[in-house]
Every structure is written in structure tokens, then in C-alpha cells.
Amino acid sequence: MTFLILRIMKIKKSDFFDRVYTLVAKIPKGKVTTYGALAEACGIKMAARTVGWAMNSAKNSNLPCHRVVNRNGALTGRMHFGSPELMEELLRFEGVEFDNNGNVDMKKHFWEPNKNKIKSKNKRKK
Secondary structure (H helix, E strand, O other), X not given: OHHHHXXXXXXXXXXXXXXXXXXXXXXXOOOEEEXXXXXXXXXXXXXXXXHHHHHHHOOOOOOOHHHEEOOOOOOOOHHHOOOOOHHHHHHHHOOOOEOOOOOEOHHXXXXXXXXHOOOOOOOOOO
């Protein structure tokens, strides 16, 4: 479904992934953001799952992919870090705090990527 939306908006998957990577590189230490917030900042609010695919594709990069969590602060991408504990360990090392359910304290650590919104290189034709 998301790739259909990308096609309708005339955005190449690689362009969308590059926008995601640009924003992820800006997430400060001690902060996290969500797949959905990144998708919205990249111009396609419904593309949270595609952001997840972008994160999985970047797992061997130097990007701070461990700072991207789900909307509840759950570490849903933790299985892509070699060991299920590594994502949490990296976040704790940066000072990120967790609640009793193991979720990031989003009130304290959420970083809003919309303040760093990425403009599309492709103009949508009407």
C-alpha cells in the first residue's frame, strides 16, 4: 500500500529512504522519534511501515537507527540489532529512560522531526 502511495505521489522509494536517513541522522543523543513522525516529516503520514523498511535497510550504516521506536516507545526494531538487548543498551547509554513496561519515556525523550521537515525534490503535477 505504501509503495502505491509513493508511486501516486511520484516519489521514488530511494528518494523517500534518503529523506528518512537525513532526518534520522539529526536525532540527538538521548532522544528518540517514531516511524510515524518520520513518515509525516517526509511528507507521507501513512508511510510508517516504509520508514521501518528504510531503517532495516540501514542497519549496517552509521545512522542512529536505535533512536527510532514505535508510537508507544516500544523497541519494535530491536530484533535487527544483532541481539534483542542491544537497542535498549544503546539508548540507556545515551540517557534514555524507560517505563515499567520497557517502553521509552516518550514525554521526556521524544524528538519532533516535523521541525526539521524535508521538502520533496519532486514537484507533484496537478
